[in-house]
Amino acid sequence: MSQTEQEQTPKLQLQQPMQQMTISASTQELAELLDIHLGALRPKEPAWRVADSPISGRGIFASRDIEAGEELFREHTLLVGPTAHRSTNLRTCTLCYRLIPGTTDPEALCPAGCGLPVCLACRDSPRHELECKLFRKWRPLEQNRIEPRALRILSVVRCFFLDEPQRKLLYAMQANADRYYMKEVERAAACFEHFPREQDMLDFFYRTVCAFNTNAFESRSNVDGHEVLVRALYPLAGLLNHQCTPNAAHHFKDGETIVVCATERISKGAEITMSYAKLLWSTLARKMFLGMTKHFMCQCVRCQDPTENGTYLSALFCREQGCRGLVIPVQTRTLQPDWRCLTCENVFPHAKMARYQDFALNTINNRINSCSVQDMIHFINELCPRFCPPSNYVLIEAKLNVIWRMTRFDRDQYTPEEMAHMDRYREEVLAILHKLGAGECTLKKLITEEIP
Ligand SMILES: [Zn+2]
Ligand SMILES: [Zn+2]
Ligand SMILES: [Zn+2]
Ligand SMILES: [Zn+2]
Numbered sequence: 001m002s003q004t005e006q007e008q009t010p011k012l013q014l015q016q017p018m019q020q021m022t023i024s025a026s027t028q029e030l031a032e033l034l035d036i037h038l039g040a041l042r043p044k045e046p047a048w049r050v051a052d053s054p055i056s057g058r059g060i061f062a063s064r065d066i067e068a069g070e071e072l073f074r075e076h077t078l079l080v081g082p083t084a085h086r087s088t089n090l091r092t093c094t095l096c097y098r099l100i101p102g103t104t105d106p107e108a109l110c111p112a113g114c115g116l117p118v119c120l121a122c123r124d125s126p127r128h129e130l131e132c133k134l135f136r137k138w139r140p141l142e143q144n145r146i147e148p149r150a151l152r153i154l155s156v157v158r159c160f161f162l163d164e165p166q167r168k169l170l171y172a173m174q175a176n177a178d179r180y181y182m183k184e185v186e187r188a189a190a191c192f193e194h195f196p197r198e199q200d201m202l203d204f205f206y207r208t209v210c211a212f213n214t215n216a217f218e219s220r221s222n223v224d225g226h227e228v229l230v231r232a233l234y235p236l237a238g239l240l241n242h243q244c245t246p247n248a249a250h251h252f253k254d255g256e257t258i259v260v261c262a263t264e265r266i267s268k269g270a271e272i273t274m275s276y277a278k279l280l281w282s283t284l285a286r287k288m289f290l291g292m293t294k295h296f297m298c299q300c301v302r303c304q305d306p307t308e309n310g311t312y313l314s315a316l317f318c319r320e321q322g323c324r325g326l327v328i329p330v331q332t333r334t335l336q337p338d339w340r341c342l343t344c345e346n347v348f349p350h351a352k353m354a355r356y357q358d359f360a361l362n363t364i365n366n367r368i369n370s371c372s373v374q375d376m377i378h379f380i381n382e383l384c385p386r387f388c389p390p391s392n393y394v395l396i397e398a399k400l401n402v403i404w405r406m407t408r409f410d411r412d413q414y415t416p417e418e419m420a421h422m423d424r425y426r427e428e429v430l431a432i433l434h435k436l437g438a439g440e441c442t443l444k445k446l447i448t449e450e451i452p
Helices: 026-039 124-137 146-150 155-161 162-171 179-189 199-215 283-294 350-370 375-389 395-410 416-436 443-448
Strands: 046-050 057-063 070-074 077-084 219-223 226-233 248-254 257-262 271-274 326-327 339-341
Touching: 026 046, 026 057, 026 070, 026 162, 077 146, 077 155, 124 155, 146 155, 146 179, 155 179, 155 199, 155 226, 162 199, 179 199, 199 226, 248 443, 326 350, 350 375, 350 395, 375 395, 375 416, 395 416, 395 443, 416 443
Parallel strands: 248 271
Antiparallel strands: 046 057, 057 271, 070 257, 077 226, 219 226, 248 257, 326 339
């Protein structure tokens, strides 16, 4: 499971607050539906309870004191399916996520003609039988190629096979309404001769797509050495509200199970939170990401500290002749702050610094995507210091990428010198996590290798 996977930092503008769909269940009913959903995974005496949150909507609260590192719950997904992103291998079984042997699409597709890739072992399973029947009834237009738009809708279509309490749970989840989300259903409809046109059916799909867009987790896991990316709904984990320095973190056990643990001591009554953004992103990067994807502006303590707990993750070099001071954004409540040099105290407009930050981001990301580990180390050590302060989050992400590649792949091919650089990067990242008060977070576990 990779939390350190490189993602492009968003550059878009903040959108209008979204309209929310009506939620049919009371908080008490939701808690009961969640208990049914957890089933055997429900802890005998949960350390938490669901209640209304001062941060937003509903949340999860500690019902007793919780120790750092304690597992709070694990949960099986309510709905899950392939993301079918272009970067993923589509010849992945839609049920067990194993890579299907062979080299061509027709070899991977179900021979019954449902248009879904499914492995030999899963072809006769009752789960595939249901999906197979439904997709065949709709008549997929493409018979020889795996169609990503049809594959992507599978996670949504699976709402058909939910039982009554599961359906109620789906409708009890928060869902932001945006007609744009209907596009996903329309794109899928274009792949079939007889996609359903009944309004109630389309409404059901739409609601599900909205729930996915509001709550889905993208989980990357490793199945038999093959990297799998799924999107999944976890109704309980989805209730955790966001803080930029949260007290809980999650990881995935396989494509279909999420595990949530406390990252620090949590007192009875406190709200349990997780971060929707990357821990090591700068405040501006987090704000833009949260605004774009989750439609809110975070006001947590970390978001209001221009030094970012002394990590200076946003810092860039001063543009004034002869000054190499650090420049940081000074206002914290806007997406277009003024920036000020800590040395010469000159003030720079946001537009200028944003261009500079984008330049650093693009330069470093291009290298990450194209360079060997050896070239990356050279680039980080020799070239980056000329244009990017060592505390800048983009450079930290580059170091994480090196750690990730060196610990996960071909370990023995590196020289002791290269290993020493990696150890130094690791110490730097751990020091930043410590300053942020990130506790026993998933990222710390990943780079100290507690998660295989
Ligand atoms: Zn399979
Ligand atoms: Zn089939
Ligand atoms: Zn925040
Ligand atoms: Zn300066």
